[in-house]
Amino acid sequence: MSRLEKYGEWALVAGAAEGLGEAFCTLLAQQGKNLIIIDNQVEKLQALSERLISKYEIETEVVCKDLTDPLVISNVTKRVRHHQCRLWFYIAAYGLVKPFLDYSNEELETTISLNSKTPLLLAHSFVDLWLDKEPAGFMLMSSLSGLRGTKLVVPYAATKAFDWNLIEGLYHEYKDTNLDFITACAGPILTPKYIATAPKKHALKPKERSAEYIAQTVIKNFGKRYMIIPGIENRIGETVLSKLLPKSTASKIANWVMGAIYSDKLRG
Secondary structure (H helix, E strand, O other): OOOOHHHOOEEEEEOOOOHHHHHHHHHHHHOOOEEEEEEOOHHHHHHHHHHHHHHHOOOEEEEEOOOOOOOHHHHHHHHHHHHOOOEEEEOOOOOOOOOHHHOOHHHHHHHHHHHHHHHHHHHHHHHHHHOOOOOEEEEEEEEHHHHOOOOOOHHHHHHHHHHHHHHHHHHHHHOOOOEEEEEEEEOOEOOHHHHHOOOOOOOOOOOOEOHHHHHHHHHHHOOOOOEEOOOHHHHHHHHHHHHHOOHHHHHHHHHHHHHHHOHHHOOO
8 A cells, every 4th residue: 555545536736847846746646646736837837737647647736826825825725625635745945045135025025935934824724624534644845954054045944944843843733633744854956946056066065866866755754754854865964963063063064065065156
């Protein structure tokens, strides 16, 4: 039996059109899940839907919406209730690599809304819909950068810290119920957006992983634990930073590596 079978026939993927979201959609379709896919990239989302239907003979419902839209929560809630969709994946994220003062107010608001506000509201809707019913699962992506304050990605790292704290709290509050929660604190993922940041090579940089590897790791651990760090090298590195070194030293090392990777983006 598939690990995800108990969650029903439908899954929702928010931030589905490309990269990590596309990898999750493909893996879920391979396991026979029908999909509600959400993104504001209309052409890519439609193309993905057609490809999944043709290759895996599943059903899809395409929701071309901006996940920062205040109306998206009610829209999504209606659709998941209609399909009895009890398996939700929130992959969408907004993160830029640049000095903090270079962010516009609009960019800061988008970061907060897409990375924290919308998943918080969706998690609330998820619990309200499925608590004390059939098994249901909620997944939210986080990042290694969210485990400590990180320069050049300060807003992104702060919101990713919010995300893993959100899942950790929900796990403990509902661990004796029908609800499962999981977050993945991933290192760099080889998606088009990450590659576009042009990171430099560095011996201490967390190992880059494919989107497919991250999706497979999350699915493998769904319902087993609430927080994972994909990749043994990244788990070892984080163990050294968080368990063997003082917090201040770990933070200095992580930020020194970040500065080396993106030295061209530093001021001065």
